[in-house]
Amino acid sequence: MGWLLILLVGLPCLGSVINYASKAGNQLLPCLAVFLSCVLSFMFLLDFEIYHLDLEWFPGIRLKVFMDKTTLLLISLVLFISLLVHVFSVAYLETDLGKNRYFAKLGFFTAAMVCLLLCGDLLSLFLFWELVGFSSYLLIGFWYTKDKVPYSARLAFMVNRVADACLLAGVILVWTDQGTFLFSDLSSIELLPSFLICLGAFGKSAQLPFSGWLIRAMAGPTPVSALIHAATMVTAGVYLLVRLSLVLDPVALQFLAYAGSTTALYGGICALFQYDIKKVLAYSTISQLGYMMMGVGVGVASTSLFHLLTHGFFKAGLFLGAAAIIHSMHELTEGDSQDMRNMGGLRRKLHWVFPTFIVCGAALVGLPFFSGFLSKEALIIASWQWASAASSISMIVPVLSILTVLLTAFYVMRMVVLTFFREKMSLPTLPTVEPTLFKIPLAILAIGSLWFWYNPNPFGHRLWFQDDLFPMVDYQIHGGFGITLISLSSVFVGGLFAYAGISRSHFFDQNAAWYKMISFSREGMFIDNLYRAFGGFIHGFAGILLFIDRNVVDWIVNAAGIFLVVFSKVAALVDRFFVDGLVKFLGWLATSVGTRLAGLSSRDGQVQFAWLLLGIIAIFLFFVLS
């Protein structure tokens, strides 16, 4: 078992490294490696057993490899989506010179993500948590010679780093309280560490206020966004909180419910009027992750996992669809290939992308018979039940989440109409080729977004194997037919508004007040400014400290040095003029007196005698008078 696990983790990494080293151009090896790894994980699923292994990393600190059904399911999800993205990328990056580097990074990410899921303790989870963030940095910065790309990669890493610092502090606080990192040994966590861990999870899962990095992450290749910034890595935060949902402080859980639903609404609002197709999807990811957070907060962690699963499929499908659209737009137009204003009527050109995109979009909106409907409705109903049991102010949580449904319907409808329907004369009429390697992953993901994989009943609220997936007691989600009706009607209202709004877009452009609000939402509201202000503050502060360092701290040292030099110069002067001056004066005195007196001996005897007499008289007088 242990060896098979090592193989499971090692294969994706190994395949891409060998591929990178051998400089093979066809990328067969990494795809094959991920395929094998994926098959291995499915085999584990069929023949399941719980696996755990203790290791001592450094004295006194035990780490644990742990695999239960939840982790295995998520590992299969990661590997499966990763496989599809690998396949898709082969065609997507066919002409890119750095594609070997790309696959090396992708393989590294896949391995790190699988490791993260295999962690049975907080510390090793943090370890791989950072490593997947690092591989995300590498992949966002893949086209590092382009403008803005290095900046985006750094911003994404830095925002994550801030959250990671919170997580690290939380994890260490848990350790000081309980003396262990192991999930299996944890008992209820105090408020401060719970809160810090939540903030850490918010970073990776792009919740407010850390959401901005995910938008910047769109600077990377689009298939990467499908894998990392939609289906897998960003769900790590949700995964962590699901794992800890039984031991987190109740106040922190409440906070999660409010923060999650707020972020869901925020993502929805910001997605409404985007022009960049990737940004619509990125904001929608933020919004959907908000739902999952809310689910953990209201106590239905396993339903959050359910949504994580369905979201993984349909969002990966949407991102890969967007990648295919961008790929063909590159051939069709000189303009910005991600700008939906340049698109239109693509349904006639992209015969595979169009239906799959519609299916995945329907799942995102939450139409019946699609996967998103099952999980999202379950979350909304659960939030309603949670709120009706709690205080009246908590009603805001289900209200926000239903409002988000409306917004979701609006932006998905708008996106679909702008890209596929509206006739666009400026685009050339020639048909575009969809590579087979695009078609297969898209078709698989679209089929994966249908309801029957998850629950044969298209109006059920549970994954059919949810009970043995996660051994925890969610309260049963029952009834909620009214809620479903409300949210379905909001879907239609949202869709209608979008359809009607497209033709009246000039209304928004001409009305100044509207226009201001719209561009505010398009800029992601205050988040970017917040980061800019924070970064500016830090840099400004650093500049001030540099000034202080040079002009105060170092000045004191130099002043001490100068003082010493001046003091010693003064001392030297004193030495030369006073101390040595006295000596010289005495010498001069002796010499000059001597020379004067020396004259005496050379004169004639009478004068000498006269002086002698004078001297004797003087001595005599001195004695007589005293």
Add this chain to the structure above:
Amino acid sequence: MTNLLSYIFLIPLLVAFVMLVIPKERKMLFKQIAVVTMLIELILAVFVCFNFDKELQPQSWSDAFQFVERADWITMSLGSIGQFRISYFLGVDGISLPLLVLSTIVLLIGALSSWGIQDKVKGYFILYLILASSIIGCFLALDFFLFYLCFEFMLLPMFFLIGIWGGKRRSYASMKFFLYTLLGSLFILVVMIGLYISVEEEGTRSFSMVAMLDGQYAADGILLPSAKNEIFGFSARAVAFVFLLIGFGIKLPTVPLHTWLPDAHVEAPTPISVVLAGLLLKVGSYGLLRVAVGIFPDVASSMSTMIALFGVLSILYGGLNALAQNDLKKVVAYSSVSHMGFVLVGIAALSSVGFSGSLFHMISHGLISPALFLLVGVIYDRTGNREIENFSGLASKMPVFAFFMGIFFFAGLGLPGFSGFVGELMILMGSFDSTIPLSVSLLAVSGIILSAAYLLWTAQRVFFGRYFVRRAEWEPKMTDLSLMEKVMFIPLAFLVIILGVYPRLVLDYSEATLTFFASQFR
């Protein structure tokens, strides 16, 4: 093999004497001899590791040391006062052994990176070997006098190495370095004398550090803990501790006593920066751990919060200053200040995990910061310039260079999987699990954000974006790493990763000693 430590200590010095008789025209020979000497040193140090008993659980400091060598060195009868006795006393324990191995590695890398020295080669390598001996002596000496001698003697070769082979403002920098550190040494000298007249071993006063660590004070000793003697109204032991804190704090360096470091680094030639950052700073933290905290555990526990505060100040102040620099070498220099702040916090935790973290971080920083200086040296050797804004997008022109940059920058910012993370993690664990206030520990955590900020910002400006160098004449010189440069980077990268994945490679050696050390604080 007896006297192994003496060999390690004295071989460089002997080789330096041998070098005196080699004609100065044979430049290549000096380089070869220096490298071979350091290689032998490394092999001997590794040999010591293999024969070191990791399982030995000391009950007192007197049985904590292994490979002990002791001989009378200077003995003088002082009549009724007794005997003045200095001994030649060497030994290693779990704290000094990893540092000894680190010294030999860094000195070897330094010798390799000195390959480009063309000017006054003979003098350079003689001084380099003298420096090597005195650094190694610091980590091996168990007699305070011998320790102090080595500690002081480092300044002499360093002064000339910066002052002769340095950059434009070399005389200012070397003078500042020399005087500043000398000032620190004087504080240590005072304490050394105080300890000498307080400690008694076999009926005579003694410089033996083991006796000091074990607290074998004479009944009339001025620093006797139970006597509670006072100097100017302050507790004598507290004054002594603060003096040591200042003395070693200058060497460490801790903010606000750090300003000699950026100047010295900026002016020093690359190999000397490597040794300076890799080892000289570690002498400061080693002294702090062994001498200040080891001999004055009672004062250390009452002042732990203050030490941690200085540590956090260094972390944040150094990090923010690194963020604001334009000179690549200054970025790395201030990052050293920041990292040594972590070491200080770990020491202040006064627990086994904190000490282990500090020791591990010393080793890790001792490998990463030389690598960072070598990275800067790669650019400086090619262009004679280090200003960040003069370069951009080097990754596309020098991919291997960018690869190593990636490894060491991410090691420096403490990414898991690299040694930097383990040290910081253990230090923070120690800090949270101690009497240090929670707010101070939380501030220390924010240091890991700052290190990412300055390193990634530097990487973005120098390595990413469009390729650009300021002057046209640099253009042909921007070639990727030479074989010699790869030879220096590969072992460092290997070590940084292997220690990050398997930290027990160091910690297994230090565990027993540090557990015993920490037991004094519980």
